[in-house]
Amino acid sequence: MSLILALDFGGTKLAAATVESSQREWLRHDHCLSPANADALSDIEIMRSLIDSVLDGRKPDAIGVSFGGPVDADTGIVRLSHHVPGWENIPLQLLLEEEYNAPVSVDNDANVAAIGEYQFGAGQGYETLFYITISTGVGGGWILNGKTWQGAGGMAGEIGHMVVDPGGPVCLCGNRGCVERFASGPYIAQNAKELLEKHPPHSQGGTRGDILRHLVGNDLNKITGQLVSVAASHGDELARAVLNKAAWALGVGIGNVANLMNPQRFVLGGGVTKAGDNFWAIVRKVAQETALPEVNFEVVRAVLGDDAPLWGAVALGLDILD
Amino acid sequence: MSLILALDFGGTKLAAATVESSQREWLRHDHCLSPANADALSDIEIMRSLIDSVLDGRKPDAIGVSFGGPVDADTGIVRLSHHVPGWENIPLQLLLEEEYNAPVSVDNDANVAAIGEYQFGAGQGYETLFYITISTGVGGGWILNGKTWQGAGGMAGEIGHMVVDPGGPVCLCGNRGCVERFASGPYIAQNAKELLEKHPPHSQGGTRGDILRHLVGNDLNKITGQLVSVAASHGDELARAVLNKAAWALGVGIGNVANLMNPQRFVLGGGVTKAGDNFWAIVRKVAQETALPEVNFEVVRAVLGDDAPLWGAVALGLDILD
Incomplete structure (x- = not known):
């Protein structure tokens, strides 16, 4: 029995866990x-x-690491973090190997979460899948024939910056109408806020925005993606429209990816996927309509939740020991 | 020395060739x-x-086959041809194996052309590339780590039906604003024709459409994608606008694919790619702008021309003998 150490360097959270190689529950x-x-x-x-x-x-027998930013998976050198300064070119694999005297495997969080869902979650038995996290950002990780696919330069999986509406609003990446520009939590909040600013309270009667406005005590800067979901679930039509657009963008992106790579499954995780059944129904419907009729796939929920990167890190560790 | 038989069942053309396994010129x-x-x-x-x-x-030692339509590459059973009736579920590999008593490998034309360019053309030395043919239709074939990628159901590569403008015109596939809807030869012709129908001769002065109109003797049904290119190269502004839109759609598609799969090279073949330097400049510029700055790739011309599927079929044959 070997001891696997799993590490998750997230943008806002750090986590570590241990597991015996034959077990599927955390030791610590x-x-x-x-x-x-x-x-x-x-x-x-x-x-x-x-x-x-x-x-x-x-003493760990192997260490798997999920890192929240681009990583050269071959060398385990971090390119940078989009959230935390100072990570440029840090040889994380080497540092950990020397300090803990065990073999280390590092990859970026979307790839590692994809491995986690593939080995232990909603992707079990599906050799070809695309994992998408819809959260602070929108990112993806590939499993092709049971192996991760990082691309020639380690940048594959960036469905978040697929352009789905060239006439849409400008994204931080510089393009208009990326998937992320509609579907990430912060952009859902921003889009709701901008619509509310255009529509003063009660201007339209009904429930266009009033519930959301009420939830933040009329302080529009307090709007979050989660609150937009809550407002939508209580019947706020403005909040629903913003979420529907997010689901539409994601659905177009998924349909386009299905046409291009023909995976068996799409596994969706991240906070935004908790937005409710209506959100899921639109994602699935638009994805199906966008894909060619001959292209078959399923869109399912991730099941490992916040622990997906840690479980993926376990899979990286197990892979070293194999 | 082995004899390879290469076959190309195209939509409108049939071709066969033989080559000695160590040679790079056709025997016949x-x-x-x-x-x-x-x-x-x-x-x-x-x-x-x-x-x-x-x-x-x-007697051939191995037979490679390019087929113009979806094929199950594992079994060599043709699913259907989009151009020729009666191909539904024909076990082409088995038929040829029994008739010529040699091992046979079959794949669809975009995949086979991708292999051709990878082994003998513009993709040599690039283990990860996406081949795109822009012709009667727009299709693609993947080489990932030196191997073809057909997807879980054999449908991968369909960049032609990636939606790049959801408010755009309706495509035969049922969606709006697919890459193919702007960039295929027949749709380039159709788009030019529709614009000319809206603008009667000389209505705007200048050269908006007059050159193209002249080329077809005012019979708009005679417009082809190639004639739109000719008119554009002679300064016809309407023809240029149609081609620019085609190049734009292709550029967005390529940029999206770069973000998603991060290949080293895009190799573009097919008649529409002969549209001139301005067409290529727009494809490259839009692709670069659409991709994230960290995502590096090149967009280059295919070099095997109409023989790409036959050379790819040779590669399939060589692969059997390895």
Whole structure:
């Protein structure tokens, strides 16, 4: 029996866990929010203490790591973090190998979560799948014939910046109408806010925006993607329209990917996927309509939740030991 | 030295060729247009005589086949042809194996052309590439880590039906604003024709459409994609606008694919790619703008021309012998 150490360097959260290689439950599990002024060194320092806590004096046989940003999976060198400064070109694999004297495998969080869902979650038995996380950003990870696919430069999976509406609003990436520009949590919030700013309270009668406005006590800066979902579930038509557009963008993106790569399954995780049955119905309907009739696929929920990257890290560790 | 027999069942053309396994020039090569009222049986009959002609009494050691329609590459069973009736579920691999007593490998034309360009053309040395043919239709074939990728159901590569403008015109596939709806030869012709119908001769002064109109003697049904290119190269602004839109759609599609799969190269073939330098400049510019800045790739011309499927069929044959 081998001990696997799984690490998750998220944008806002750090987590570590241990598992015996034959088990499917955590031996120990600990996590911690990344402080607001975090940098790479402080993240590593915090992770070190989490590792100490979960190892509890034992030595790991293999270490799998999920990192929230682009990584060269061959060398385990981090390119950068989009959230935390100082991660440019940090040789994370080497650092961990030297400190813990065990083999280490590192990949970016979307790829690792894809492996997690493939090995232990909603992708079990599906050799070819695309995992999509719809959260602060929209990203994806490929499993092709049971192996991850990172692309020639490690950048594959960026469904978030697929353009689905060239006349749409401008995204942070510079293009108009990317999937992420409609479907990420922060953009859902921003789109709702902008619509509310255009429609003063009660201007249209009915429930266009009033429920959402009420939820934030009329302080539109407090709107979050989650609150837009809550408002929609209570019948707010403006909130529903914003979510429907998010679901539509995601559906077009999924249909386009189905035509292009023909995977068996799409596994969707991340906070935005909790937006309710109507959201899911639109995603599935639009995806089906966008794909050619001969292209078959399913769109299903991720099941590992926030632990998908950690379970994927376990799979990376197991892969080293094989 | 082994003898490879390469076959190309195109939508409108049938071709056969032989090559010695160590050579890169055809030993014999013959082709024939598919008759207007062709069906699967007549195509097979014509191909049989082409095969007799190129084999010249010799026995092939392996047979590679490019088929113009979806194929199950594992079994070599044709699903259907979009151009010729009667091909539904024809076990082409088995038929050829029994008739010529040699191992046979069959795949669809976009995949086979991709292999051709990868092994013998513009993709040599690039393990990860996407081949796109822009012709009567727009289709694609994947090479990932040196191997073809057909997808879970054999349908991968359909960049032609990626939606790039959801408010655009309706495509035969039922969606609006697919890449093919703007970029295929017949749709380029149709789009030019529709614009000319809206603008009576000389209505705007200048050269908006007059050159194209002149080229077809004012019979708008005679417009082809190629004539739109000719008119554009002579300064016809309407023809240029139609071609620019085609190039734009293709560029968005390529940029989206780059973000999603991160291949090293895009290799573009087919008649529409002869539309001139301005067409290529727009494709490259829009593709680069659509892709994330960290995603690197090149967009290059296919070099094997109409023989790409036959050379790919040679690669299939060589692969059997390996």
